[in-house]
Amino acid sequence: MSVDQQGREAQEAREADKRFNRGMMVRLMVIVAVMFGFGYALVPLYKKICDITGINVVTTRELHGGSVKNTQVDKSRTVTVEFDSNARGPFAFRPVKNSMEVHPGEMMTIVYEVANGQSRDISAQAIPSYAPKQATQYFKKLECFCFKQQTLKANEAREMPVVFVIDPALPKDVKSITLSYTFFEVGTPVAQAPEGQLSAPAPAGKGS
Structure with a gap:
């Protein structure tokens, strides 16, 4: 193979x-470009799907009794x-x-x-009830803070939110609802009876 032919083949390979x-x-x-266009179209597509299926879209939240925007x-x-609130432990608790x-x-x-x-640190659990x-x-x-146990550090103060919605299927005759939490300390040691009083003394036998 000549040098010229080798050069042409190398040139053709480079061009390929x-x-x-x-x-x-x-x-x-x-x-x-397709991926960018798909990502850009996802937002209106998602909103359209939510409108069709009736899924609510949460946009903002305001604490301290504020509302979250909802489409339904x-x-x-x-x-x-x-x-309502009830404390069963050495802490203050209120809405x-x-x-x-x-x-x-x-x-x-x-x-x-x-x-x-x-x-000292305190572990506590909230139990809700309704009327x-x-x-x-x-x-x-x-x-809700009631979903899990809470641990409060020594001298700690904390704000704990509850985000809720009343189901529109609530019976028409229910005009008011009371949400009550009992917040109680957990993991406290159980007081032991004084030595010698762990069990009641046996009754004396007859004639003793």
């Missing part, structure tokens, strides 16, 4: 590599939600508001305040 590289670059640019709210009804007016389907936030005035009882299944909590 260039064509391949250009083709690959074009394909990659097309893929990037029954504004023809108003339910009074009252908040920042005693009540609020809520439309069924409207997401709302209430904040409870707790303060540990002790010089009337029939409202329990219609009171939907999306976020």
Whole structure:
């Protein structure tokens, strides 16, 4: 094979590599453009799907009894939600508001305040209850400090939100709901009986 023929073959190989590289670059640019366009279209597509399926879209949240925007709210009804608190331990515990007016389907936030005035850490758990009882299944909590045990550091004060929504299926005759929390200390040692009184003395036998 002559030197000229080898040079031509090398040149043809380089040209083939260039064509391949250009083709690959074009394909990659097309893929990037398609992915960008798909990502850009996802937002209106998601909103459209939410509109069709009735899925609510949460946009903002305001603490201390504020509301979260929601697309499905029954504004023809108003339910009074009252908040109660009970502390079973060495801490202060209360809601920042005693009540609020809520439309069924409207997401709302209430904040409870707790303060540990002790010089030691405290673990506590909140147990909710509802009145009337029939409202329990219609009171939907999306976020709540009662979902898990809370640990308060020594002298710590904390705000704990509850995000909830009243199911629009709530019976029409229910005009008010009371949400009550009992916040009690857990993991406290059990007091031991004094030595010698661990069990009741046996009754004396007859004739003793």
